[in-house]
Amino acid sequence: MCGFIRFSQSSRAALAAFIGTTAEFYDFYTYATASALVLGDVFFPSNNHFVSTLASFATFAVGFIARPLSGAMFGHWGDKLGRKKMLLLTMFLMGVVTTGIGLLPPYSSIGIWAPVFLIVLRVLQGIAVGGEWGGAILMSSEHAPEGRKMFFASLPQMGSPAGLLLSLLAFRLVTSLDQSSFLSWGWRLPFLAGFAPLIVGMAIRFGVNESPEFVRMKAKKKIAKTPIHEVLKSHWHQILFAAAATTIGSAGFFFTNTFIISYATTYLLMPKSLILNCLFVVTVVQLVSQPISALLAERIGEARFLTGAAILSMFTPYPMFILINTGHPVAIVLGISFAVVVLSAIYAVVAGFMTYAFPPHLRYSGISIAYQLCVTIAGGTTPLIGTIIAQHYQGKWLPLAFFFSFLSSISLVGIMGLARLKSGKSHIALQLVSTADATLNARLEARKAKPARG
Structure with a gap:
């Protein structure tokens, strides 16, 4: 019976993490897609389409600025108060902000206040996502059965392609409207629709117990007093390598799913519907391939799998x-x-790989800071940098390909560094065990050698 309950909670936690991240990434990708298609014209009108698009992508990047601070803040309280509370809070915030963007008046109605309010809401959106990711990964992996933690840690990562699918489907429907209707009210519908998955996600998350590892730490009074200070002081190597390892898994998505929309419609003159349809099919492929990648990584070893995937990603x-x-x-x-x-193979596996590089009492803080640091530096700026490169080298795609390869090489360095740190810890642990065994054997031999009394 206990085993059944444990399995039931494992499945429920994984489902809650998946549904929750799907809802939050739907909101996030809705903004990303809108920034490529319409937000520049609505909130930053200009005679120069390049300037409007650049301004739109700049607001997209602004949302990432708050994410390291948000990751640190929610990581701190997640390690002190529990994973579940933080996840409910971040999901509620994300849903309210996304609905607010859908209701925001355009520049033509309220002037400069329109982009100001847009930036404020975008920052709040970044704060919500910054606290969501780490908690979702931990709730799924820390509820997982023994021996399956790596695979279960990959399940919340499926929320990214699932959220993107919903976002692309929503925009595919509204872009079928005439241009005037799309610019005036059609683009708002995907934002307003984001309230529905919020309700579903909140309902499921309420039914999941707190992480068993956190409950055990709390019972044994092993909760860190200052998780952020402790993790930055004693595990900064892991943070840097973990941040680097996630680079292509994060930035690569914004390259292929956000920048490519702008690139295809602006420089290749593709119809919006064509590139959105293509990306929809690609995302279905991604959604199917990610769990397969996680299962394969469990078989051949996460470090080996990630290293090979990062090298292949460069090409x-x-x-x-x-x-x-x-x-x-x-x-x-x-x-x-x-x-x-x-790149999604890396994204699926690296979550669990980096999670267990940190001790349980600092885990929420460690992985949140690492991931959000990477997303801020690499993810938020990727569409912006890609747009600048494409404008400067019009008609040439090779510089863009070099940029993608560079992002992949950063991940390779991070994966190798994190693997070395983890193997070093394992080596030290084995040495301690060997030393302890040798000491125990020596004591037993000494006892046997002592002559019996009397």
């Missing part, structure tokens, strides 16, 4: 751009899918 942008530039839908899907399957 994927070249065939991707060659196929995208053909303009043929099948070729576009194949090209982007190749890059996305590889």
Whole structure:
């Protein structure tokens, strides 16, 4: 009976993490897609489309600025008060903010206040996502059965492609409207629709127990007094390498799912519906491939799997751009899918890989700071940098491919560094065990050698 209950809570925690991250990433990708398609025209009108798009992507990047602070804040309280409370709070905040963006008046109505309010809401959105990721990973992995923690840690990562699918579907529907209707009210519908998954996600998360590892720590009074200070002081190496390891898994998505929309419609003159349809198919492929990648990594070893995937990812942008530039839908899907399957393999596995590089009482803080640091530096700026490169080298895709390869190489360095730190800890632990065994054996031998009394 206990085993059944434990399995039931494991499944429920994984489902709650998946539904919750799907709802939050739907909100996040809705903003990302809108920033590529429409927000520049609505909130930053200009005679120069490049300037409007750049301003729109700048607000997209602004949302990332709050994320390291948010990750540290929610990580701190998640390690002190529990994972579940933080997840409920971040989900509620995300839903309210996204609805607010959908109701925000345009520049033509309230002038400069429109972009000001947009930036404020975008920062709040970044704060919500900054606290969500780490808690979702921990609730799923710390509820997981023994031997399956790595796979269960990958399940919340599926919320990213699932949220993107819903977002792309929503925009596919509204972009079928005429341009005037789309600019005036159509683009708001995907934001307003984000309130529905919020309700579902909140209901499921209320039914999940607190993480058993946190409950045990609390019972044994092993809760850290100042988690942020402790993790920054004693585990800063892990934070830096973990942040680097997640680079392509984070920035790569914004490259292939946000920047590519702008690139295809602006420089290749593709219809919006064509690139959105192609990305929809690519995201279905990603959603299917991620759990397969996690299962494969469990079989061959996470470090080996991640290293191979990072090396392969460095070579994927070249065939991707060659196929995208053909303009043929099948070729576009194949090209982007190749890059996305590889980078999503890293994204799926690296969560669990970095989670267990930190001790339980500092885990929420450690992984949140690392991930949000990476997302802020690499993820938020990727569409912006890509737009600048594309504008400067118009008609040339090779500089964009080099940029993608560079992001992959950063992940490779981080994965190798984190693997070395983890193996070093294992080596030290084995040495301590060997020393203890040797000492115990020596004592036993000494007892046997003593002559019996009397």
